[in-house]
Amino acid sequence: MTARVLIVDDIPTNVRLLEARLSAEYYEVVTASSGPQALEICQNQDIDIVLLDVMMPEMDGFEVCRRLKASPKTHHVPVLMITALDQPSDRVQGLDAGADDFLSKPVDDTQLMARVKSLVRLKSLTDELRARALTGQQIAIEDALRAMDSISASGGNILIIDSDLRHAERIKGYLSPEHRVDILTEPADAVFQVTGASYELALVSMSLDAFDPLRVCSQVRTVDHSRNLPIILMADTGDKPRVVRALDLGVNDFISRPVDRNELMARVRTQIRRHRYAMELRESVNNTMALAVTDGLTGLYNRRYFDRHLNVLLGKAQEQERDMALMILDIDHFKSVNDNHGHDIGDAVLREFAARLKRNIRGVDLACRFGGEEFVVLMPDTDIGQAEAVAERVRQSVSEKSFDVGAARPLDVTVSVGVSIRERQTDTPETLIKRADVALYRAKREGRNRVIFDAA
Numbered sequence: 001m002t003a004r005v006l007i008v009d010d011i012p013t014n015v016r017l018l019e020a021r022l023s024a025e026y027y028e029v030v031t032a033s034s035g036p037q038a039l040e041i042c043q044n045q046d047i048d049i050v051l052l053d054v055m056m057p058e059m060d061g062f063e064v065c066r067r068l069k070a071s072p073k074t075h076h077v078p079v080l081m082i083t084a085l086d087q088p089s090d091r092v093q094g095l096d097a098g099a100d101d102f103l104s105k106p107v108d109d110t111q112l113m114a115r116v117k118s119l120v121r122l123k124s125l126t127d128e129l130r131a132r133a134l135t136g137q138q139i140a141i142e143d144a145l146r147a148m149d150s151i152s153a154s155g156g157n158i159l160i161i162d163s164d165l166r167h168a169e170r171i172k173g174y175l176s177p178e179h180r181v182d183i184l185t186e187p188a189d190a191v192f193q194v195t196g197a198s199y200e201l202a203l204v205s206m207s208l209d210a211f212d213p214l215r216v217c218s219q220v221r222t223v224d225h226s227r228n229l230p231i232i233l234m235a236d237t238g239d240k241p242r243v244v245r246a247l248d249l250g251v252n253d254f255i256s257r258p259v260d261r262n263e264l265m266a267r268v269r270t271q272i273r274r275h276r277y278a279m280e281l282r283e284s285v286n287n288t289m290a291l292a293v294t295d296g297l298t299g300l301y302n303r304r305y306f307d308r309h310l311n312v313l314l315g316k317a318q319e320q321e322r323d324m325a326l327m328i329l330d331i332d333h334f335k336s337v338n339d340n341h342g343h344d345i346g347d348a349v350l351r352e353f354a355a356r357l358k359r360n361i362r363g364v365d366l367a368c369r370f371g372g373e374e375f376v377v378l379m380p381d382t383d384i385g386q387a388e389a390v391a392e393r394v395r396q397s398v399s400e401k402s403f404d405v406g407a408a409r410p411l412d413v414t415v416s417v418g419v420s421i422r423e424r425q426t427d428t429p430e431t432l433i434k435r436a437d438v439a440l441y442r443a444k445r446e447g448r449n450r451v452i453f454d455a456a
Contacts, residue, residue: 002026002320002322003027003028003123004027005050006030006032006042006047006049007019007022008032008035008051009031009033010057015031018051018082021109022116025113027116030045034058035059035060038052038064039068043074047074048120048123048124049078049080050078050079052082052099055083055084061081061083065097065099066097066098078120080099080100081094082105083105095267095270098270100122111247114247115247124381125363126278128366128380129281129282131316151276151277152273153270153276154178155178156180157180157182157198157199158175158179158181158201159183159193159194159197159203160203161202162203162204162208162234163185168185171234175264175265179268188211190220191219191220191222194220194226199229200272201230201231201232201271201275202229202230203232203234204217204232205233206234206242206243207236214242217246221250229275230271231252232255233251233253233255234254234255234257237256252271297347297369298354300367301368309378313366313380316380318427322381323381323421324381324421324422325379325383325419325420325422326376326378326420326432327387328419328433329375329376329415329440330375330444331414332413332415333448334349337349337413341407349405350369352403353398353413354375356397357394359397361394364381365379365380366378377390377394387421391417395414395417395449395450399412414448416443416450417452418440418441418442418452418453419451420433420435420436439454
C-alpha cells in the first residue's frame with residue numbers, strides 16, 4: 001500500500017535519511033522544515049501520515065500535533081512523533097497532544113516501516129468510511145466530526161490478558177479509578193472472553209506462559225464482534241522483534257515494561273478515544289444514510305450507491321496511483337431456488353448470502369447488491385493477490401456450509417466470481433465492470449463455483 005508521507009524536521013540531514021528510507025519502499029514523500037510550513041501543507045494537500053520531529057524552533061512538535069488534531073480537515077491524519085526525548089513524561093505529553101505513536105532517535109528502520117504501515121492502514125480505513133459518508137449524505141460526516149469533540153475516553157471497558165496475576169493486578173490498579181477492568185489469566189480462553197462482551201481495549205502481555213501472545217491477538221481479531229478491538233502489547237526490551245511483527249500484523253500499540261502509570265493512562269485514553277470515534281463514525285454513516293441508497297432485502301448498498309461510489313473510488317485510485325479491485329458475484333442456479341422452493345425461500349437465501357459476504361470481506365471493502373442474485377464488491381488499495389484471497393474466502397464461505405433458510409432441508413448454494421483490477425490510468429467504471437463481468441461469464445461457463453480474473 002502506497003501513501004503520501006510528510007516529514008517535518010528542521011535538520012536537513014534527518015529529512016534526507018527518512019526520505020531515502022521511505023522512498024525505497026515506494027512511499028511518496030513531502031517535506032517541511034518548520035511547524036507552520038507543515039500545517040500549511042496538511043491544509044492544502046492530501047497527507048496520509050505525518051512524521052513529526054519534536055524539537056523544532058518557533059513551534060515544537062507538540063504544538064504542531066495539537067493544531068493538526070484540532071482541525072476538522074486534519075484531525076484524522078495519523079501523527080508519528082520522532083524524538084530524542086526519552087522520558088515517559090515526554091511521551092505522555094505527545095499522546096495527550098494527539099500523537100498516534102512515537103519513535104526514538106536514532107530511528108530503527110524496521111520499527112519505522114512497521115509503524116508507518118500500521119498507521120497508513122488506519123488512515124486508509126478512516127478515509128474509506130469518510131468517503132462513504134460523503135457519498136451517501138454529507139450530514140453523516142458532519143455529525144461524526146462534531147461528535148469527536150464530545151467523545152470521552154473515560155469509563156472504558158478493558159480486558160487484561162496476562163498469565164502473571166500479580167502483574168495484571170498492578171496494571172488493573174493503575175486503570176481502575178477511571179475504567180472498568182477485567183483480568184484473564186488463561187490466554188487460551190481469550191476468544192470466549194471477548195465473544196459477546198463490550199470491551200473497548202485489550203492489554204496483552206508478551207510474557208504469557210506457554211502461549212504465543214501474537215496468536216492471542218490474532219484469535220481475538222478473528223471474532224466478528226471484536227475484529228476492530230484496539231490491542232496494546234505490554235513488552236520487555238527483548239521482545240522488540242515480536243513487537244515489530246505484531247505492529248505489522250495490525251496490533252495498535254505497545255508499552256514497555258516496567259509500565260509507567262502516566263504513559264499507560266495516556267496510551268489507553270488515546271486508543272479508547274480512537275475506537276469510540278470509529279464506532280461513532282460507523283453509527284453515523286448507518287443512521288443517516290438515506291433509504292434510497294440501500295437494498296431493503298439484504299441491507300447492502302444498492303446499484304445507485306455503487307455507481308456513485310465507484311466513480312469516487314476510481315478517481316482517487318487514479319489520482320494517487322493506488323491499486324483497486326472490483327468483484328462481481330452471482331449465485332449459481334438461483335432461479336431454481338425460486339422455482340422449487342418459492343420466493344420467500346429465495347429471499348432468505350439472498351439475505352444469508354449477503355450476511356456471509358459481509359463477514360468475509362474486509363472493513364475497507366464495500367459490498368452492494370447489483371440486482372437480482374448478483375452482487376458487487378469494491379476493494380480499495382487491493383492488488384491481485386489480496387483480491388484473490390478475499391474472493392476465495394467468500395466463495396468458500398458460501399459453498400462449505402449449507403443454507404438453513406426454512407426449506408424442507410438445508411440448501412447447497414455456490415457462487416461464481418469475476419474479478420477485475422485497475423491496471424491503467426485510462427480505466428473507467430464501465431471498463432472495470434465489463435472486465436469483471438467477462439470474468440464472471442467465464443466462471444459460469446467453466447463450471448461455476450469458482451473465481452476468475454480478467455486482465456485488461
